[in-house]
Amino acid sequence: MNSDTSSAEQAGQKTPGRPRQFDRDAALAAAMRVFWVHGYAGASIATLIDAMGISRATLYASFGDKEHLFRHVMDLYEREKTAYMLDALDQPTARRVAEHLLRGTLDLQTDTATPKGSMGIVHSVSYAPGDERIHEFVTERGRFWRAKLLERFEQAARDGDFPATYDPHGLAMLLKSATDGLLVAASSGVSEQDLDKVVSTFLKMWPGR
Amino acid sequence: MNSDTSSAEQAGQKTPGRPRQFDRDAALAAAMRVFWVHGYAGASIATLIDAMGISRATLYASFGDKEHLFRHVMDLYEREKTAYMLDALDQPTARRVAEHLLRGTLDLQTDTATPKGSMGIVHSVSYAPGDERIHEFVTERGRFWRAKLLERFEQAARDGDFPATYDPHGLAMLLKSATDGLLVAASSGVSEQDLDKVVSTFLKMWPGR
DNA sequence: CCTATTATGGAACGATCGGTATAGCAACTT
DNA sequence: AAGTTGCTATACCGATCGTTCCATAATAGG
Incomplete structure (x- = not known):
């Protein structure tokens, strides 16, 4: 039992x-x-x-x-694959948070021992009839990380990490979306070189410090 | 037969x-x-x-x-759900392409008659054993759109739509990733209001015209 | 040695999977 | 009327699904 x-x-x-x-x-x-x-x-x-x-x-x-x-x-x-997300939250500025999160995601895709993409995304975008509890369990984890990121960026707003014209809520959700989009691209067989370009381009247009 | x-x-x-x-x-x-x-x-x-x-x-x-x-x-x-992607390619500037693509994606998520997320992403991030041909068929469509977007942004670079310090390849892949990330967020139950913030924040930091 | 407890592999369970076949009625054309 | 096609219902096929049972192997404490 x-x-x-x-x-x-x-x-x-x-x-x-x-x-x-x-x-x-x-x-x-x-x-x-x-x-x-x-x-x-x-x-x-x-x-x-x-x-x-x-x-x-x-x-x-x-x-x-x-x-x-x-x-x-x-x-x-x-425990083993998403620990870098917690590290990202501890970075001193919003930019560093974004950088750490995206580079960590990139590193995971470079590891040949793990499949491409994200196991979380796989189970949040669809579910077979009867597997609703699995879907709910995984999407709850997604909500958790979004909340954590939002919390961190509200602090970043208070720290003045980016211009006041930017909404911390929008930046937090965008960063999570960019990360997920990167993982979808990896699943679709986009080369590591191209994935790296996505990250560097995103960080290049990222506002503030 | x-x-x-x-x-x-x-x-x-x-x-x-x-x-x-x-x-x-x-x-x-x-x-x-x-x-x-x-x-x-x-x-x-x-x-x-x-x-x-x-x-x-x-x-x-x-x-x-x-x-x-x-x-x-x-x-x-x-024929019915991704027609706006072709429209996006016809927009006059890189910014307008991004705007049209993201707003079109947003509109699709607002439509209550269609499920959240993307049917393409669902079938590109995972596949059951024996369903390899389905997976390949769908990921091929993803490659098609990435190629189309890259082609469009190479033209945008020649048009001077964004600073020469930006790589058209990176911008094209980033835009596709942002769109996919938006769709993953929609699948995860993120509110329309938050999805809208993702789009507006992304467009706010988008370089050039 | 014995007994208790847990791990293991093989067989088997009922249910469901994708797909096919048959029969029979329905609705159209010529 | 004769011919052709659409559709439902039912039954069935072999394969696979998730799960359980059972006999046996391997360890512990006595």
Whole structure:
């Protein structure tokens, strides 16, 4: 019933029963790639267990059903793939925030170990009937980041990082849109060179410091 | 076998047999909404015929299999939903091109009859195993528009629409990315008011005329 | 050794997938 | 009337869907 064995794992203490024979995070990383490329509906259990290198029953025993597996994957995704977003918020000026966010996004697309595009976008633009909870879960994460960015840019407005003629709300939403647009472009097979041009051009027209 | 009855339709000539009793484009529009919201893999035949108001056999007799149906839908999509993109290319300056493209995208999101976001993006960011041809077909359309936009901005550079310090290639790719990002935001439930702010802020920082 | 507990692989579950076939009626043309 | 096509309903096909069951393997504490 309970798939949460993390407490025993992190302590490294001896647990009764047969020990797990696979790397939990490595398996989740493999599942992440499948969800990333094919989407929740397009990622069948057969495809998942093939990529993860475990059997059907092991998947259900270790991670619960498909929805629970996806939530475990999202945890790993935010922990390993979107950490740079939090760093971006800590940058001293609005321009530096934009620069860090966009360069971080660019770096992620350069990493050959991860698929192109964004797993978040994949699950926010469409969802199969019955997968409404997955869609809602992911879009909520999008709302979270938009709120964080808005909050940061309201501070930037108070700091005078950009002319008062610019709306911090507009700049925040535009930055998020530019980031998402960059990720869509990456999904569409746009070259790294062109993606870099998008970022540098955007930063060139960005107002203020 | 042959689902192409358009030649008889457009001529209005008398054909033997019972005439079609449903509106072909209306049925395709209903199918378009299903593909748009749920994606190709998430749009089951049962869901499609339910939305289109026709029977299973009629769907196959009239449109061919699922892939053919999708291609018919894409025809309608480009004919009715993306016509403003061609208009945008005809605008006299680079700024006007950007303005027309973004405002057109915004108008499409305001239309309550069509789903939020973009059917193109839905099918370019992910695809189920076996649906590679659908993915390729859609991403090819994306490449087409990027090429068109690049071509237009190279002309704009020659016209001196923006400072020579800006790369037309970068501006073209950025504009496409901004448009896609706007559509992702719309999919994520961002309000029309906020979408409008994204557009106005982007146009405010856009260089040149 | 035993028992308890957990991990694992293979088989099987009912449901749904895309697609086809059949039968029969409906609505038109010649 | 005869011929042709449109459409619905139903049943069916093999394949795949997500999920569960079960026997077995591998460890722990006793």
